[in-house]
Amino acid sequence: MTTQEQYKKRVKELLSNGTVKMVIGYKAGTTADRRRPLFVRTPEEADKLVLDSACIANLSGYLVTEGLLSDEKRVGIFLRPDGIRSINILAAEAQLNADQIVILGFDIVGQEVTALSGEKATDFSELIGSIKEKAPEAPQNPQLEQLEKMTPKERFAFWQAEFSRCIKCYACRQACPMCYCRRCIVDSNQPQWVNTSSHTLGNFEWNIVRAFHLSGRCVGCGNCDRACPVNIPLRLINAKMAQEVLGAFDHFSGMSETQEPVLASFKKDDSETFIL
Amino acid sequence: MTRILLSDKLDNCVARWRKAGLTVIGPVKKETFSSYAAVEKAADVKKETFSSYAAVEKAADFNFEMVMPDRSIKELFFPQTEPMMGYTIKKQDIATEDFKPPAEKRVIFGARPCDASGLAIDDPLFGWDYKDNFWFQRRDETVIVTIACTKSDDFCMCTSLKLAPDSTKGSDVLLRPLQNGKGWQVEELTDRGREAFKEIADQLQDGSEPAAPTAVVAEKFDLDACISWLKNPENFDSTFWKEISMRCIGCGSCTFLCPTCHCFDFQDEGDTYSGIRRKNWDSCSFSLFTMHTSGHNPRSTQSARWRQRIMHKFNYFPGKFTANSCSGCGRCSRQCPVDMGITETLQEISTLKP
Numbered sequence: 283m284t285t286q287e288q289y290k291k292r293v294k295e296l297l298s299n300g301t302v303k304m305v306i307g308y309k310a311g312t313t314a315d316r317r318r319p320l321f322v323r324t325p326e327e328a329d330k331l332v333l334d335s336a337c338i339a340n341l342s343g344y345l346v347t348e349g350l351l352s353d354e355k356r357v358g359i360f361l362r363p364d365g366i367r368s369i370n371i372l373a374a375e376a377q378l379n380a381d382q383i384v385i386l387g388f389d390i391v392g393q394e395v396t397a398l399s400g401e402k403a404t405d406f407s408e409l410i411g412s413i414k415e416k417a418p419e420a421p422q423n424p425q426l427e428q429l430e431k432m433t434p435k436e437r438f439a440f441w442q443a444e445f446s447r448c449i450k451c452y453a454c455r456q457a458c459p460m461c462y463c464r465r466c467i468v469d470s471n472q473p474q475w476v477n478t479s480s481h482t483l484g485n486f487e488w489n490i491v492r493a494f495h496l497s498g499r500c501v502g503c504g505n506c507d508r509a510c511p512v513n514i515p516l517r518l519i520n521a522k523m524a525q526e527v528l529g530a531f532d533h534f535s536g537m538s539e540t541q542e543p544v545l546a547s548f549k550k551d552d553s554e555t556f557i558l
Numbered sequence: 559m560t561r562i563l564l565s566d567k568l569d570n571c572v573a574r575w576r577k578a579g580l581t582v583i584g585p586v587k588k589e590t591f592s593s594y595a596a597v598e599k600a601a602d603v604k605k606e607t608f609s610s611y612a613a614v615e616k617a618a619d620f621n622f623e624m625v626m627p628d629r630s631i632k633e634l635f636f637p638q639t640e641p642m643m644g645y646t647i648k649k650q651d652i653a654t655e656d657f658k659p660p661a662e663k664r665v666i667f668g669a670r671p672c673d674a675s676g677l678a679i680d681d682p683l684f685g686w687d688y689k690d691n692f693w694f695q696r697r698d699e700t701v702i703v704t705i706a707c708t709k710s711d712d713f714c715m716c717t718s719l720k721l722a723p724d725s726t727k728g729s730d731v732l733l734r735p736l737q738n739g740k741g742w743q744v745e746e747l748t749d750r751g752r753e754a755f756k757e758i759a760d761q762l763q764d765g766s767e768p769a770a771p772t773a774v775v776a777e778k779f780d781l782d783a784c785i786s787w788l789k790n791p792e793n794f795d796s797t798f799w800k801e802i803s804m805r806c807i808g809c810g811s812c813t814f815l816c817p818t819c820h821c822f823d824f825q826d827e828g829d830t831y832s833g834i835r836r837k838n839w840d841s842c843s844f845s846l847f848t849m850h851t852s853g854h855n856p857r858s859t860q861s862a863r864w865r866q867r868i869m870h871k872f873n874y875f876p877g878k879f880t881a882n883s884c885s886g887c888g889r890c891s892r893q894c895p896v897d898m899g900i901t902e903t904l905q906e907i908s909t910l911k912p
Contacts (some may be wrong), residue, residue: 311897313712319805319895339896444591445610449629450639451841453809457895469846478825479639479838501683507593509895511811512628513608515593549754 284396286333288361289386294325296358302384305358306344308337319344335393340503342368343459346377358384363413364503367536368459369403370410371499371543377462380404380539403539416532417524420502425515427457445485447512450478452457452517454494457509460499467491489519497523498544501536562765563733563758564741568617571758575665578757580701583634586612586669587621600791611666611673622668625711626887629786630817631673632680633665635696638814638839642692642824646832648768659692665701665754671725671732672716672887674704676817678728683820684878692837701754702727705742710773715901718779722884731755734769739773743769771853779904781872782884786912788873794865803864805896810892812839812899813867818883821847842866868903 283291289307296302303384309320309330317336321344322328344350345357361369366385373380380403387398387406402404429437452468455461466478468488476491477484507517509550527533533544563571572582573885589610590667597712609627611634614620677697684693707714717720726732730751733742744762755762787793813819823840826833840847843864848857857863875883884900891899 312891312902314896321804344805384630440591449810449814449839451810452844453807453811453895456807456809469844470806471846474825476829478823479836481639484639504593505895509807509809509811511815513606513895515589515591517593521593544825 285388285397285475286331288397289388290328290331292386293322293331293358296384297322297325297328298334301356302358303355304350305360305384305386306341307331307360307386308333308339308341333395334389335390337388337395338362338390339497339508340365340368340459340501340505342372343457343462343505345369345383346372346459347352349379351382354379354382355386356382358386360388361502362389362463363398363406363409364501364536365459366403366406366521367410367501368503370464370536370539370541371394371460371501373403374541375543407538410534410537414537417528417534420521423521423525425518426525427524429518441489442482442486444514445489447484447514448479448480448483448489449512450484450488451511453509453511457505458496459505460496461492461504467504486496488514489514489516493519493523496520498527498533499533499535500524506544559764559766560803561737561744561746561762562741562767563744565739566616567741567758567761570761572617572667574758574761575754577689579663580754581662581664581667582614583664584614585622585624585627585670586610586614586619587624587627592828611669614667620668622705625707625709625714626670626673626889628815628889628893630676630815630887630889631669632676632817632820634664634666634700635677636680636820636822636839637662637692639835640692640835642832642837643835645828645835647829647830652734656665659695661695661699663699664696665703667703669702669704669729669830670707670887671704671723671727672714672885673723673817674728675700675716675725676719676728676887677702677883679818679879679881679883680820682881683875686879701730701731701750702728703731703751703754705733705735706769707773707775708735708770710775711888711892713892713899713901714773714775715888716884716886718777718781718901718904719882719884719886720781721793725773727885734772736767737770738767738868739770740767743767775886778901779908780905783912784890784904785872785876785882787907787910788869790912793910794869796910797859798906799861799865800859803861803898805897806843806860806864806898808843808845808860808863809895810839810843811845811893813841814839815889815893817885817887817889818871842870864903868900872904873899 293305305322307320308317309332311318315336369383372378384401389396476487478523504517527544531544575582579782587607590608592606610629611627641657646653684690728745730748732745735742746755821840822837825836825838849855871883891901
């Protein structure tokens with residue numbers, strides 16, 4: 283039985299025995315290489331599910347949709363390891379109760395989809411630990427090295443050119459599971475903290491504010507990067523911040539649902555005098 | 559016999575127009591920095607290009623191969639951010655300064671028929687109770703030379719909107735690619751177009767070379783059936799809206815890439831004593847778009863916002879200005895992070911009982 287068929291069967295079971303009220307997965311999209319998010323509420327609808335190497339979007343952001351989890355019922359969701367890390371962060375930041383999430387874990391290696399064993403976030407801690415070990419060899423690192431070789435002036439010019447295309451559609455924010463604020467700082471207009479205009483200053487303000495807010499929280503799923511309609515390589519900014527946080531604090535985001543948020547916690551015996 | 563412009567004369571034409579003081583603009587595709595080192599899997603192939611209508615210096619800068627640029631033509635007439643006025647408050651007086659769009663004569667060579675149509679669709683909107691000079695000055699100073707499409711992709715839907723890959727709506731000149739790929743048949747449509755082509759008259763020639771067949775764009779939905787469903791007030795509260803927009807993440811990508819979406823917001827940048835008032839693109843996808851000062855939001859859910867977008871384009875706008883506010887370019891679906899868009903919505907509506 284293929285992984286897809288195995289999971290379809292499991293989704294039908296979960297829905298018919300009432301374990302979950304809904305399963306969030308993927309279905310076919312407009313073209314052969316596209317997949318659409320699918321919300322399955324009846325066992326029959328599970329037949330529309332698709333699970334293959336094109337299912338790369340991190341769907342965890344849908345879990346924080348207003349009202350979805352407030353009835354305390356369980357929801358199933360298809361997640362790759364990065365998506366499972368997102369669940370841990372959302373739980374650590376008190377945005378959801380991880381017990382309400384039934385994980386249908388999978389990974390993509392080449393063109394193959396494999397099932398991951400376990401259904402609770404805690405079942406995957408060993409797997410996430412091994413991903414942390416491999417973090418220094420992340421696939422985007424060669425690109426980061428290329429950027430590091432630039433002088434600060436060159437790098438500034440590089441990002442200025444990249445950000446010049448930004449149209450402030452906020453697709454990066456909306457696609458990001460970590461951007462769950464009911465009212466984003468750019469939507470606060472009394473006072474207007476961040477310029478809404480798409481000029482050089484406004485575009486820098488927006489993209490840098492987002493990078494800081496994601497430091498130690500981004501799991502590198504690439505949702506922002508793929509959502510950007512003008513192809514700004516956004517994941518590089520977040521990957522750089524993740525490297526910094528790993529190096530400085532040995533913090534790898536999404537290890538567990540009790541992991542302390544790196545930029546929202548402190549130690550009384552911190553060696554830096556400015557802390558306390 | 560028709561008038562023909564050969565591709566190898568295009569360099570001369572660009573030079574001639576530029577010498578006459580026109581800015582020449584056309585479809586340009588650039589490579590961008592990829593955030594991926596090695597492609598691990600086919601599905602992870604990052605789009606590594608970015609395309610738009612941009613200024614060119616020579617014929618080689620154009621890219622006529624792509625179906626259409628990522629970004630629509632609208633930004634050349636209605637930029638994403640535009641200074642409207644400046645103000646300075648002193649002890650005794652207040653000084654204001656009105657900004658005007660830069661005076662610049664332009665020729666856009668290689669517009670797509672859907673993009674050109676989009677401008678014609680928005681003309682009545684910008685000229686309704688108040689004449690928007692930021693729009694019309696640019697419209698008056700720009701010649702639009704459209705190239706008929708000989709290829710399309712899965713997202714193109716002009717024919718469903720009763721337009722075509724060789725529509726002339728909004729264009730000053732229509733070019734039809736020659737079958738042999740060596741140039742275009744020239745069809746001058748307006749005085750503005752004839753004026754611009756006078757400048758390059760000696761570069762044109764007579765010929766009988768046939769035009770290449772236009773792209774085949776299948777009709778994807780029954781527009782009239784959709785419109786009558788939308789006009790039925792009972793359908794305003796249909797559960798359909800919730801179902802279709804469940805996966806919408808509420809970004810503004812579809813509205814900002816749309817050649818006809820035209821909503822904007824005013825922003826004052828500066829402080830109490832001096833600053834600039836700007837006109838910035840805004841989107842009905844954003845919750846802030848309709849947020850009241852009190853905190854009440856009449857369109858508090860994403861489904862209400864998506865319904866507004868569809869109703870506006872195919873019910874309210876045609877009710878006021880006769881044309882639908884969609885030219886069928888398909889960018890909304892093509893670039894949507896969750897593969898939604900107007901096509902899918904109208905396809906679904908076509909199947910519902912009116």
